[in-house]
Amino acid sequence: MTRPSAPTKNKGPGMEQRPGFVLRERRRGLFRCGATSALHCEDIPLAKLAERYGTPLYVYSATAILERLAAFEHAFDRVPHTICYSVKANSNINILRLLAREGCGFDVVSGGELERVLVADRHAAGKIVFSGVGKSREEMTAALKAGILLFNVESESELWALAECAIRSRREARIALRVNPDVAAETHPYISTGLRKHKFGVPIRSARELYAKASAARYLKVSGVSVHIGSQITEVAPFAEAVDRVAALVRELRADGHRIDYVDTGGGLGIDYQEPAPDFSDCVARYARAVTNPLRGLKVHLLLEPGRAIVGPAGALLTSVIYRKENGGKHFLVVDAAMNDLIRPALYGAYHEIVPVVRAKNSTAKKETVDVVGPVCESGDFFARDRELPRVEEGDLLAILDTGAYGMALASNYNTRPRPAEILVRGKSAKVIRRREKARELYSPEL
Numbered sequence: 063m064t065r066p067s068a069p070t071k072n073k074g075p076g077m078e079q080r081p082g083f084v085l086r087e088r089r090r091g092l093f094r095c096g097a098t099s100a101l102h103c104e105d106i107p108l109a110k111l112a113e114r115y116g117t118p119l120y121v122y123s124a125t126a127i128l129e130r131l132a133a134f135e136h137a138f139d140r141v142p143h144t145i146c147y148s149v150k151a152n153s154n155i156n157i158l159r160l161l162a163r164e165g166c167g168f169d170v171v172s173g174g175e176l177e178r179v180l181v182a183d184r185h186a187a188g189k190i191v192f193s194g195v196g197k198s199r200e201e202m203t204a205a206l207k208a209g210i211l212l213f214n215v216e217s218e219s220e221l222w223a224l225a226e227c228a229i230r231s232r233r234e235a236r237i238a239l240r241v242n243p244d245v246a247a248e249t250h251p252y253i254s255t256g257l258r259k260h261k262f263g264v265p266i267r268s269a270r271e272l273y274a275k276a277s278a279a280r281y282l283k284v285s286g287v288s289v290h291i292g293s294q295i296t297e298v299a300p301f302a303e304a305v306d307r308v309a310a311l312v313r314e315l316r317a318d319g320h321r322i323d324y325v326d327t328g329g330g331l332g333i334d335y336q337e338p339a340p341d342f343s344d345c346v347a348r349y350a351r352a353v354t355n356p357l358r359g360l361k362v363h364l365l366l367e368p369g370r371a372i373v374g375p376a377g378a379l380l381t382s383v384i385y386r387k388e389n390g391g392k393h394f395l396v397v398d399a400a401m402n403d404l405i406r407p408a409l410y411g412a413y414h415e416i417v418p419v420v421r422a423k424n425s426t427a428k429k430e431t432v433d434v435v436g437p438v439c440e441s442g443d444f445f446a447r448d449r450e451l452p453r454v455e456e457g458d459l460l461a462i463l464d465t466g467a468y469g470m471a472l473a474s475n476y477n478t479r480p481r482p483a484e485i486l487v488r489g490k491s492a493k494v495i496r497r498r499e500k501a502r503e504l505y506s507p508e509l
């Protein structure tokens with residue numbers, strides 16, 4: 063496990079707990095006056111990356127990703143477990159490969175994600191779990207062929223479709239039913255999934271009946287129970303409640319004669335976008351207690367599907383201020399990134415910390431209240447509203463923090479905007495892990 067470079071001079075609003083991104087003092091000329099602080103990703107100044115690769119630009123810290131994975135591993139080291147990183151949070155193949163090399167497994171929700179994992183590391187197939195309410199027969203057949211660890215089945219119809227695919231390809235499918243525990247989790251309604259009214263999972267009360275049917279089917283092997291109550295959940299109580307219900311079900315299923323080797327508790331551990339937690343290890347430890355306590359004595363292999371908690375704080379989106387603009391007393395910074403590059407503010411009203419990449423060290427810079435907006439033709443195209451920021455000028459760089467998860471993964475080509483390049487930094491090295499798209503690549507399928 064690589065250790066991070068020492069977090070030197072780590073200061074400024076909200077910067078303390080983002081070890082991948084640090085402010086470092088920079089002296090200009092012979093005299094100390096005019097000293098500035100420059101935001102770095104590990105050992106590389108972000109301004110240098112922007113200059114070389116252009117903006118908007120996603121930058122990730124490999125060390126931060128690995129540290130967060132290690133924190134998860136450590137928190138669960140007392141129980142048999144496999145971390146199956148949720149690919150949808152950030153599906154860049156190079157990030158998947160980075161995680162695969164540490165022995166990480168993967169949670170996929172489509173045939174496309176399955177392909178990505180196999181390209182990143184074809185030996186990872188045995189550690190893949192496949193989730194999602196609408197798996198097609200083609201996707202399930204591909205997963206069977208790859209020999210994945212577990213299908214998280216979400217309905218009776220899917221169960222029979224999988225049975226059919228399994229018989230056809232003469233491959234046994236290990237299954238868990240994803241149960242819906244009817245547990246409320248405090249999060250944005252779009253990413254809450256554990257209530258009866260949601261489309262996800264099988265109602266926990268009808269699970270036993272369905273397990274009985276599944277166990278009678280040839281080529282289906284009942285192996286576990288799975289649950290996922292939503293995303294960006296910052297309290298541990300709902301996890302404990304959901305796993306408690308799952309534990310009760312596991313006991314009933316075993317009494318019914320099923321062999322339950324795996325409990326998959328899903329993902330969903332949130333991060334604090336406003337004030338990052340002082341110690342991530344503490345957070346994961348609390349989460350681990352909530353998840354493992356109800357399973358005590360059950361002797362199951364635990365599967366975990368964290369996404370956001372692993373990659374979220376490890377990424378930043380760099381953007382340049384194109385124009386300063388004033389409309390009826392309101393100040394706008396029009397930047398070159400837009401909602402197509404990072405949709406979280408528009409979609410969920412999400413907050414992201416925004417900081418100037420270079421700033422006067424003594425914070426003598428005047429503050430001002432601005433809206434940070436993109437060039438897309440929608441009023442929803444904003445990154446911050448009425449945000450107090452140090453004054454920046456046209457051409458200056460801003461970093462939108464905590465954008466490693468559901469940033470690039472949710473990016474689109476709206477307004478025929480090529481998606482940003484992505485850079486993975488490790489110490490002093492920076493690697494382009496996705497080159498910037500060209501407009502022609504976007505419209506060429508139409509020619």
Ligand SMILES: *Cc1c(COP(=O)(O)O)cnc(C)c1O
Nearest residue numbers: 148193293329330367368369370
């Ligand atoms: C989205 C999702 C995850 C990951 O959620 P995070 O909030 O990113 O940890 C895990 N499992 C399933 C089934 C998902 O749909």
